[in-house]
Amino acid sequence: MLEFLAEAAALAFTPQVMLFALIGLAIGVTVGAIPGLSGDMAIAILLPLVFVMDPVPALGLLVGIYKGSMFGGSIAAITFGVPGTAGAAATVIDGYQAKLNGQPNRALHTALYSSIIADTSSDLVLIFLALPLAAVALMFGPVEFFALYVVSLTLVAALTMGKVARGIAAAALGVLLAMIGRDPITGGLRLTFDIPALSGGIGLIPLLVGVFAVSEIIVQAGRAWMRRAERTVASIAADAEKSGYDVAGDRLDWRTFRSTLRATFVGAGMGTFIGALPGAGSSLAAFMSYGIAQRFSRRPQEFGRGSLEGVAAAEAGNSATSGSTFIPLFAFGIPGSATAALFGAALIMMGITPGPTMINDNMAIIYALFIMLIYANLFNFGISKLLLPLYSRLAMIQPHYVLPVVLGLAILGTYAASNSVKDVWLLLAAGLLGVGLRWFGVPLGPLVLGFIVGPGLEQSLRQALMLGRGDWMHLLQSPLAIGIYLGTLAILVVFGLVTRRRALHAKEA
Amino acid sequence: MKFKHLVLATSVAITGAAGMAAAEFPSEQPIRLVNPYGAGGGVDIAGRILSSVAGEFLDTRVDVISIDGAGGQEAINLVRDAEADGYTLLLTDYGPLVTTALREDVSYDLDEWVPLVQITEVAPVFFARADGPLTDMETFIEIARDDPGGISVGHGRHLSVPHLPLILLEGVAEFETTHLPTTGGAQALSFVLGGQVDAGASVPSTIAGGVGDGSLVALALATADRVEALPDTPTLQELGYDVVLPAWYTIFAHRDVAEERKAVLEERILEALESPSAQALAQRSGTDLVLLGMEDSMEAYQTTIANLEAILADIDED
Structure with missing residues (x-):
């Protein structure tokens, strides 16, 4: 263990790796701050680059992007009231109010501190839980894996906020798309409609980049009015600034910071827990911890009116998912979120297969990743503290300057990954699919998770049936699997009750 | 006299031209080594x-x-459609090239491809948990004969490199097991270690660690000779079963490439891979270089085709 730590530290603390982590942070904060661009999108586009790089610097780059974008999202949320990323949606509630109240600096600093604290605690949970959980995972055979896959798909769909039916539909569509190509058991072709290009299945890269990035670009390009909307937001912002902004009064002092700590801890705990559940996203974590922090607050009436506690709770809840979201991936090889799925894809491209044996087989690299997760937080803190005054300008970069560049990178990256023009067509088709889904308000996360989880789901089901000689009851003969099903049911019931109560409260208020 | 001069001149011209052609190939144009993964x-x-x-x-x-489209066919077609000048070569194992060609409609005939150099050989190996009942291959076969389908074997993908020797062995030794396709060697290994599956078929690099620490036992190899990574593991041939089906990674040229060019490529590639720097790289990446020239790799190619034809015919009968 100790020699691995030394080896891992030697890998993680090279100037090259640290430089890549810094570059990643810079990219991450930038894409996070620009509404419409996200960290997932940047990671998807950079995937092809990952396999020409050494694993450790590549992971450093990805970790940097992920963490940077997590915080970057709150910049636009606080400065303009536009969430830079989905996770920052809850930050808008109090963050933008605080800004309008003349406290942008306090709100940004609160967001930064609570982000870093929650992120670090979540990383520590990952580090200390992943290894013991991976040991348990060896007890998992096809029957138990099938249960886990069912659970993650159910949770993905059920926890899609307010859109359960659409979430299920999107997940099912993802599974269906993943079935195109070769049957995993017999190797025969299926669902290819005699199109030779489909005989190898749909590639992960064209699908991910297409659905996430290209569709966003198409949507944004079609929204000329959005610029006008943004100008309005900017002029409101300017008005607020003219109305007597007190620079001295807008400094985050220790007492105010301490008053937000309780909310930060609530958010860190809640976010870590929700992040570890396969399928629950960072925006859900942010809203849940916002609600709970309000209940525990001494001044709940200030929530929604620029409460710094509200900012801290939302940001902590959002950022605390960033470590724990990797727990299912590292322990069982099942990605619990779109980001984890992207990291899983990157690991596979580096020749590292996520799953129970991954940590043992790649001890040095995984521990180097753990070390980077922690020091990226420190970097993020240092740089962000220094550059915070400049960051709010990032959010003003007009998307229409950036998007064409992103589209070019997406096409180039996809082509480079497979050397195939067919994948570029697939990319554009996936982009159109993404536009269609957005049009009908279908969430994209469940689709991608369904696509990634689908093959494992099918394979484990058919393996379990083969071992059980075709008897479906074989699926219920493992106490572990039964425990997993019951646990999921309990989580669904609890979440159902909580959401219902919150909805009732909202009505009364 | 004049005639002799003419002959001499002509022969000089011819050898000169041949010499120039040899010197020109390969020229500065890069060689594309296309693989289907x-x-x-x-x-x-x-x-x-x-x-x-x-x-x-x-x-x-x-x-x-690397072009992994269409189950590897995109890469093979690219090489086939390229000019047959020796600058576009195919590097593959037998899966996409041979197995697919024998099972599906493909654009080429197998004899269109000429192996130049075999780079490595991968040995299929059967294994089980060390504390289980399957202590050696003889016991394995005995138990499987007594209870057809009672033993489950995780073997990577359907008709993959470790799966085919299992099918071949069942035919030769007359027994039956439950074949469990897995996503690869890692999953087969974790199911065997976890006790959900009785035995596995994979390659030495996957199981060497487990055999070393005593948690696994390697039952037998489907190669002609024992391998360095598992020195105590017998081959199936030693045990009296004629099952030799190693996988190779081989560089192929299309048969239309001029013979001199093939010869130049064979010689230079072998020389390159025998160099100390190539050996060092191979060791670092865990690749076991087992180099064969044109003649020997052609033999390996044809043996594989014959074996696969037999196995696939057998499966179709079932």
Whole structure:
């Protein structure tokens, strides 16, 4: 263990790796701050680059992007009231109010501190839980894996906020798309409609980049009015600034910071827990911890009116998912979120297969990743503290300057990954699919998770049936699997009750 | 006299031209080594070993191009459609090239391909948990004969390199097991270790660690000779079962490429891979270089085709 730590530290603390982590942070904060661009999108586009790089610097780059974008999202949320990323949606509630109240600096600093604290605690949970959980995972055979896959798909769909039916539909569509190509058991072709290009299945890269990035670009390009909307937001912002902004009064002092700590801890705990559940996203974590922090607050009436506690709770809840979201991936090889799925894809491209044996087989690299997760937080803190005054300008970069560049990178990256023009067509088709889904308000996360989880789901089901000689009851003969099903049911019931109560409260208020 | 001069002149001209052609190939134009897998896999790494030492021995660059579209057919078609000038070569194992061709409609005949150099040989190996009842291959076969289908074997993908020897062995030794396709060797290993599956079929690099720490027992190899990574494991041939079906990673040229060019490529590639720098790279990436020239790799290619034809015919009968 100790020699691995030394080896891992030697890998993680090279100037090259640290430089890549810094570059990643810079990219991450930038894409996070620009509404419409996200960290997932940047990671998807950079995937092809990952396999020409050494694993450790590549992971450093990805970790940097992920963490940077997590915080970057709150910049636009606080400065303009536009969430830079989905996770920052809850930050808008109090963050933008605080800004309008003349406290942008306090709100940004609160967001930064609570982000870093929650992120670090979540990383520590990952580090200390992943290894013991991976040991348990060896007890998992096809029957138990099938249960886990069912659970993650159910949770993905059920926890899609307010859109359960659409979430299920999107997940099912993802599974269906993943079935195109070769049957995993017999190797025969299926669902290819005699199109030779489909005989190898749909590639992960064209699908991910297409659905996430290209569709966003198409949507944004079609929204000329959005610029006008943004100008309005900017002029409101300017008005607020003219109305007597007190620079001295807008400094985050220790007492105010301490008053937000309780909310930060609530958010860190809640976010870590929700992040570890396969399928629950960072925006859900942010809203849940916002609600709970309000209940525990001494001044709940200030929530929604620029409460710094509200900012801290939302940001902590959002950022605390960033470590724990990797727990299912590292322990069982099942990605619990779109980001984890992207990291899983990157690991596979580096020749590292996520799953129970991954940590043992790649001890040095995984521990180097753990070390980077922690020091990226420190970097993020240092740089962000220094550059915070400049960051709010990032959010003003007009998307229409950036998007064409992103589209070019997406096409180039996809082509480079497979050397195939067919994948570029697939990319554009996936982009159109993404536009269609957005049009009908279908969430994209469940689709991608369904696509990634689908093959494992099918394979484990058919393996379990083969071992059980075709008897479906074989699926219920493992106490572990039964425990997993019951646990999921309990989580669904609890979440159902909580959401219902919150909805009732909202009505009364 | 005049006639003799003419003959001499002509022969000088001919040898001169031939000499020039030999000197020109390979020229500065890079050689494209196309493989049907994504970057980072075993075949891709084998190609990159050659690529990193090529400059010195082939006088030109070797670009490794990974195209995993259409189950590998896209890569094969690219090489087939390229000009047969020796600058576009195929690096593959038998899966996409031979197995697919025998099972599905493909654009080529198997005898269109001429192996130039075999880079490595991968040994299929059967294994089980050390504390289980399957202590050696004889016991395994005995139990499987007594209870057909009672033993489950995780073997990687359907008709993959470790799966085919299992089918072949069942025919030769007359027993039956439950074949469990897995996503690869890692999953087969974790199911065997976890006790959900009785035995596995994979390659030495997957199980060497488990055999070393005593948690696994390697039952038998489907190769002609024992392998370095598992020195105590017998081959099936030693045990009296004629099952030899190793996988190879081999560089192929299309048969229309001129014979002199094939010869030049064979010689230079072998020289490059025998160099100390290539050996060092191979060791670092865990690739076991088992180099064969044109003649021997052609034999390996044809043996594989014959074996696969037999196995697939057997499956179709079932």
